């Protein structure tokens with residue numbers, strides 16, 4: 111019996127340094143998962159998503175990366191609560207719909223004589239990934255957190271920390287980007303603030319290519335062994351931010367386990 115092919119993939123632009131294709135191809139091999147493939151779909155414009163879905167009937171799921179985590183939302187039929195909470199989608203489940211009264215008119219394709227439409231549901235698996243990665247590292251002193259950067263990933267981080275009961279403040283290069291009352295500029299961070307916030311999470315791109323020799327502008331000399339520094343960056347494994355934390359005796363965690371956890375959660379969603 112010929113088994114149908116299940117395709118998965120990643121949309122974004124550019125996609126030259128993708129972790130996902132390697133991860134899933136290796137996973138299919140290691141776990142003997144047959145009739146599955148994972149491909150990269152670099153897209154210069156998100157409007158090409160509709161054609162991709164129509165032209166690839168075997169597509170069951172997509173990961174979404176920069177710059178489309180928010181721009182993809184108008185193309186979806188439903189958002190689950192994680193995606194709604196942070197207004198960003200990094201995982202799409204694609205369901206075939208044969209009931210013609212419940213179809214997405216943009217996504218109709220014909221297979222033989224059958225007319226099939228697709229239902230697209232958006233999720234945010236960064237939330238699950240960050241939750242799973244950080245939980246084993248949290249200790250009693252981690253009551254308050256500084257989140258460096260105010261982009262999409264910072265919102266997933268804040269969602270998880272609030273859920274756990276940790277008070278979050280954002281640190282930004284400019285005041286207008288941040289939720290009122292919970293904000294610092296980098297130049298406002300002093301010894302008192304560092305000693306009051308034992309959990310510091312870097313969600314800025316400082317530390318990854320092309321900023322590999324840079325670190326967020328903090329007074330690192332005030333860090334102590336009771337601090338936990340988390341970097342969402344996984345390449346390089348040890349960023350300048352992590353190095354400076356280690357130098358002061360702080361505990362550190364890079365973004366690799368979050369990356370693996372969010373990928374596994376996407377796999378679970380596509381196959382549930």
Ligand SMILES: NC(=O)c1ccc[n+]([C@@H]2O[C@H](COP(=O)([O-])OP(=O)(O)OC[C@H]3O[C@@H](n4cnc5c(N)ncnc54)[C@H](OP(=O)(O)O)[C@@H]3O)[C@@H](O)[C@H]2O)c1
Pocket residue numbers: 176236239258259260261262263264281282283284287313314315316318342343344365366368369370372
């Ligand atoms: N490990 C994982 O699984 C995982 C998952 C998701 C994301 N990530 C990583 O997390 C990082 C952030 O992702 P994102 O999607 O949130 O990115 P993003 O939307 O580009 O946001 C990053 C934020 O960092 C700040 N920033 C940007 N350029 C900066 C600079 N030159 N100096 C200082 N601050 C700067 C900005 O905040 P302000 O303007 O407020 O300063 C910006 O909003 C990336 O490195 C990404 O690879 C990792």
